[in-house]
Amino acid sequence: MPGSLLEGGADGAGTPLELGADGAEIPLEVDEDGAEIPWGLHADGAGIPLDVDADGAGIPWEVDADGAGILLDVDADGAGIPLYVDAAGAGIPWEADADGAGVPLDADADNAGVPLEVDADGAAEGSEHRCLTMEELGDYFQECIEAVEQLEKERDSLIRELALLREPALQEIRQAHEEILAAYRLLAKVELERDNLKDEIRQIKQKLFKVTKECVACQYRLESRRHDLGQFAAYRGELESRAGQLSEELARLKESCEKEKEEVRQQLETPPCRRDNHYLQESRRLSVAFESFVAESRRGLEGMKEALRPLQSEVSRLRLQNRSLEEQIALAKQKRDEEVGQYREQVEELEDRLKELKNGVQLQQRKNQELEELRTSLHQELSIYKGCLEIYGHLCKSEEKADQDY
CATH class of the missing domain: 1.10.287 (Helix Hairpins)
Known part of the structure; x- marks a missing residue:
């Protein structure tokens, strides 16, 4: 399994996060020998993924009224909930432009689709997908934090307004x-x-x-x-x-x-x-x-x-x-x-x-x-x-x- 590139180099190739002793790329999810790094291990040393328990069953995020677990990617009826849709099934954009329309992460300012990986000339490489860089992740998380802070401020203002209305x-x-x-x-x-x-x-x-x-x-x-x-x-x-x-x-x-x-x-x-x-x-x-x-x-x-x-x-x-x-x-x-x-x-x-x-x-x-x-x-x-x-x-x-x- 090839390593996942975080940044593009001068020639448009991704810069690996780590290099092995022989200069080979070491992706995040593989070790130096090229084997996948599991999130946990069984008693026999077998890997345990993040979203499964020791028995291989999915780990629920909540428990319903009958005591049955509700998984992260399913609703109360057991139907799958994608991460990019809300409770009503409508798509949730990652960002919004000046007109309030959703701008997905893989679209530029002109709403044109931007491939996840591009070469030095900006051409998309259809076979391989580029991961977000640390700066982009940091900016995105900073935007999320600011949005959460803004929502908290709005919540506090609404609480104060409600308190003033209730007084x-x-x-x-x-x-x-x-x-x-x-x-x-x-x-x-x-x-x-x-x-x-x-x-x-x-x-x-x-x-x-x-x-x-x-x-x-x-x-x-x-x-x-x-x-x-x-x-x-x-x-x-x-x-x-x-x-x-x-x-x-x-x-x-x-x-x-x-x-x-x-x-x-x-x-x-x-x-x-x-x-x-x-x-x-x-x-x-x-x-x-x-x-x-x-x-x-x-x-x-x-x-x-x-x-x-x-x-x-x-x-x-x-x-x-x-x-x-x-x-x-x-x-x-x-x-x-x-x-x-x-x-x-x-x-x-x-x-x-x-x-x-x-x-x-x-x-x-x-x-x-x-x-x-x-x-x-x-x-x-x-x-x-x-x-x-x-x-x-x-x-x-x-x-x-x-x-x-x-």
């Missing part, structure tokens, strides 16, 4: 999150105030019920006192009528007694006689009887007066108690009316406040809904940006892989 969305999301947290805190505060208002309303209702109960009890006691007072007044009227009757009877008795005394005095002034003595005795007897009757009437009247005196004191006490109860009832009614007015005002204020809180909660819920919609749209945009970034990453990886394949 307002993230800022809005953070702001929306803070607003949602503030809304939740406000909602908790409103619920706490609502519970406190409910407790206050319940306490006010309990106080109002207690005051109403006390007022009803006072009214019942007042009615009972009024009934007792009516009974005492009727009994007093009876006693007063009885005392009047007794007084009238006493006056009549006094009058009759005076008349009888006058008659007896007149009879005494007349000359005594038997009949007069009889009248005198009868008069004395009547006088004694009258005096006993008067004394008895006086005693009965005194007893009635004595019986009437505690009743009068009881009536006075009941009148004072009735007056105090009426004053207490009036004060209780006034206090109840004032408390009812205050409670109604407080209830109206609490209802107005509750309405305001409900309106605030509804407004905050609408804001939360708008923020949720904004967050959803931002998530969608971020997912779109991520998809674009993934697509760009896949494109960069495919270009890097294509460059590595070349």
Whole structure:
């Protein structure tokens, strides 16, 4: 196998990379004896090529989902992938001219085909192919490195641009999150105030019920006192009528007694006689009887007066108690009316406040809904940006892989 020439000499012949002891060319893939240099050796000393393992099977570059190896020059379906075509099967040019058209390595500036090996006059040697020189390889690798650096710069710029695009969305999301947290805190505060208002309303209702109960009890006691007072007044009227009757009877008795005394005095002034003595005795007897009757009437009247005196004191006490109860009832009614007015005002204020809180909660819920919609749209945009970034990453990886394949 003849040696591979890297450069052309003065006569157009390739300059070998090494020369043997006898001046013969030593190509890269053969040793000094002319035997091919393998990339590896078996246990028995046999050569192992680069793209096969110790068993002679191809070394895969990747492993698919079933664990089967995918070779470098085949796709996932096992079909061969040439190094000069992309994933869609279109040809990948090595370079591009000013018009963006691909310029293959074996074409010159005029897009005319340049043979791999030429002689001193520039004529192509169809039988032998010229390899790239070290300078051309260096230039080509330098161009590849520059292209990779350019792609990395573009990738970094796109990443920065994506970060700049994502920053307002993230800022809005953070702001929306803070607003949602503030809304939740406000909602908790409103619920706490609502519970406190409910407790206050319940306490006010309990106080109002207690005051109403006390007022009803006072009214019942007042009615009972009024009934007792009516009974005492009727009994007093009876006693007063009885005392009047007794007084009238006493006056009549006094009058009759005076008349009888006058008659007896007149009879005494007349000359005594038997009949007069009889009248005198009868008069004395009547006088004694009258005096006993008067004394008895006086005693009965005194007893009635004595019986009437505690009743009068009881009536006075009941009148004072009735007056105090009426004053207490009036004060209780006034206090109840004032408390009812205050409670109604407080209830109206609490209802107005509750309405305001409900309106605030509804407004905050609408804001939360708008923020949720904004967050959803931002998530969608971020997912779109991520998809674009993934697509760009896949494109960069495919270009890097294509460059590595070349």
